[in-house]
Amino acid sequence: MVHLIDRRLQGKNKSAVNRERFLRRYKSQIKDAVTRSIKGRSITDMESGEKVSIPVKDVNEPNFGHAHGGVWETVRPGNREYLKGDEVERPEGGAGSGQGKAGNSDQTGEDDFMFELTKEEFMNYFFEDLELPNLVKTQLTSTKDFKSARAGYNMSGTPSNIHVLRSLRGALGRRIAVGGASRKLLRAAESELEQLEDARPRNDLRIAELKREIHHLRTRLLAIPFIDPFDLRYSNRIKVPKPSSQAVMFCIMDVSGSMDEQKKDTAKRFFILLYLFLTRAYEKIDVVFIRHHITAMEVDEHDFFHSRESGGTVVSSALHLLTKIMRERYASTDWNSYVAQASDGDNWDSDSINCRRLMIETVMPAVQYYAYVEITDGAPQNLWQEYAQIPAYHRHFAMQKIASPTDIYPVFRELFRKQVKR
Numbered sequence: 373m374v375h376l377i378d379r380r381l382q383g384k385n386k387s388a389v390n391r392e393r394f395l396r397r398y399k400s401q402i403k404d405a406v407t408r409s410i411k412g413r414s415i416t417d418m419e420s421g422e423k424v425s426i427p428v429k430d431v432n433e434p435n436f437g438h439a440h441g442g443v444w445e446t447v448r449p450g451n452r453e454y455l456k457g458d459e460v461e462r463p464e465g466g467a468g469s470g471q472g473k474a475g476n477s478d479q480t481g482e483d484d485f486m487f488e489l490t491k492e493e494f495m496n497y498f499f500e501d502l503e504l505p506n507l508v509k510t511q512l513t514s515t516k517d518f519k520s521a522r523a524g525y526n527m528s529g530t531p532s533n534i535h536v537l538r539s540l541r542g543a544l545g546r547r548i549a550v551g552g553a554s555r556k557l558l559r560a561a562e563s564e565l566e567q568l569e570d571a572r573p574r575n576d577l578r579i580a581e582l583k584r585e586i587h588h589l590r591t592r593l594l595a596i597p598f599i600d601p602f603d604l605r606y607s608n609r610i611k612v613p614k615p616s617s618q619a620v621m622f623c624i625m626d627v628s629g630s631m632d633e634q635k636k637d638t639a640k641r642f643f644i645l646l647y648l649f650l651t652r653a654y655e656k657i658d659v660v661f662i663r664h665h666i667t668a669m670e671v672d673e674h675d676f677f678h679s680r681e682s683g684g685t686v687v688s689s690a691l692h693l694l695t696k697i698m699r700e701r702y703a704s705t706d707w708n709s710y711v712a713q714a715s716d717g718d719n720w721d722s723d724s725i726n727c728r729r730l731m732i733e734t735v736m737p738a739v740q741y742y743a744y745v746e747i748t749d750g751a752p753q754n755l756w757q758e759y760a761q762i763p764a765y766h767r768h769f770a771m772q773k774i775a776s777p778t779d780i781y782p783v784f785r786e787l788f789r790k791q792v793k794r
Contacts, residue, residue: 395493402489406497423488495648521612529606543603551593558589619708620658622694623647625676626715628665628685635747638777639714640677642745645784646712647673660697664690670697687719687755688726695734709739712787717746717753728758736766743787744771 395402405424454460489497525538565582572579623643627636647659661676662668668689694711702709719727736742746756752773762769772783 394487398487402487403497406489406494423486425486519612520609523608523610525605526608527605529608533606533608535605535607538605539599539603542605543599546600546603547596547598551596554589554592558586558593561586561589619710620660620702621646622660622662622697622709622711623676624662624664624690624694624711624713624715626665626685626687626718627663628718630685630718631716631747635716638747638774638780639745641777642714642774642780642784643712644677645780646788649784649788658702662690662693662697664693668693685715685719686723687715688723688730691727691730691735695730695738698738704738711735711739711742713742713744715744715746715755716748717755719753719755721754724754724758727755728761731759731762731769732765736762736769740768742766742769744769745774745783745787746771747774749775 402424525535561582565579565586568576568579568582623646625636625639625643631639659673661671661673663671663676664685664687666684666686666689670693690713698704698707698709731742744759746753752760756771756773759769759771763771770787772786774780774783
């Protein structure tokens with residue numbers, strides 16, 4: 373058996389290429405393992421890695437070896453008790469006498485290949501088929517970000533910016549142009565010398581003159597430098613403004629007395645997952661946190677998840693604050709606005725009607741997408757019934773129900789799955 377070992381130096385991450393190839397080869401199996409793992413995970417563990425198992429039969433790598441040719445003489449062990457076709461008796465005590473305990477793992481030990489994903493790889497697989505729906509570039513706005521762009525070549529610059537191919541191409545053209553006339557004369561002199569050597573004696577004056585001329589022309593051609601400082605070209609790069617689409621995500625959560633600690637914890641988990649997704653999916657996105665009970669207020673991330681308040685529920689207060697913030701800071705002509713709202717659905721009956729009217733007439737025309745999750749294990753509340761009428765007017769409104777923390781992942785993936793491009 374012959375093994376080929378690549379010992380070329382590849383820097384600190386010399387196995388990065390092999391690892392990427394491995395991930396591409398077993399992509400479907402790794403995705404299945406990630407899907408199984410998130411069902412038993414806590415949201416606080418989302419950013420950690422994961423161990424996945426791949427059947428060993430699928431981890432076969434090609435190898436080189438010598439063919440088993442020629443004549444071989446082998447000695448094999450035999451026995452004096454059995455012949456071909458004999459039946460072997462079952463040994464007694466088939467129940468076994470082991471003292472160990474049965475394992476509680478669903479892995480199959482030697483039959484599986486264990487592979488550990490890094491935190492970054494795990495998150496990439498988890499969020500691979502998710503996106504913010506209906507992301508449209510409302511306006512390409514000028515930002516302070518710039519990107520480097522190629523802008524031809526310079527005749528001066530730093531040695532690190534030398535463009536080798538462009539410099540060699542210029543040197544070749546210069547040598548052809550400068551030596552063109554000399555080469556033409558050299559070919560003519562060599563042709564004439566070949567004819568005279570067959571017809572005249574070797575000491576002929578014309579032959580001696582042609583030899584001196586040929587020597588002079590060859591010396592002249594050899595004096596042309598292979599590359600000259602004049603030939604050097606340097607890559608020129610300039611900074612150009614990088615246009616980008618601006619997006620803002622509004623997170624609205626009910627913190628009234630009807631939202632007990634379990635419901636609040638479920639809502640917090642949903643928004644943590646959503647926030648984690650947004651920060652990974654988009655380089656530039658503003659996130660606005662709005663909490664409400666009877667009144668609504670804009671808070672920071674820490675207060676949104678950890679502050680404690682109680683009281684009644686007036687959902688329209690949050691919608692009024694939402695429209696005010698969008699009007700003052702996030703104009704629809706410059707920003708793509710997305711809203712995610714979490715509530716138990718309990719609201720004043722008269723206010724739920726106002727919420728539906730406010731959503732249809734004011735909020736939905738100004739946003740790209742609105743996702744509403746109702747956290748309750750009972751019958752839909754009055755807010756759900758009013759919100760259920762909105763999709764008839766605006767198709768970019770989605771609503772789902774979360775009965776328990778285990779429903780967070782399926783609901784999240786349903787709300788933010790990739791849309792089919794038509």
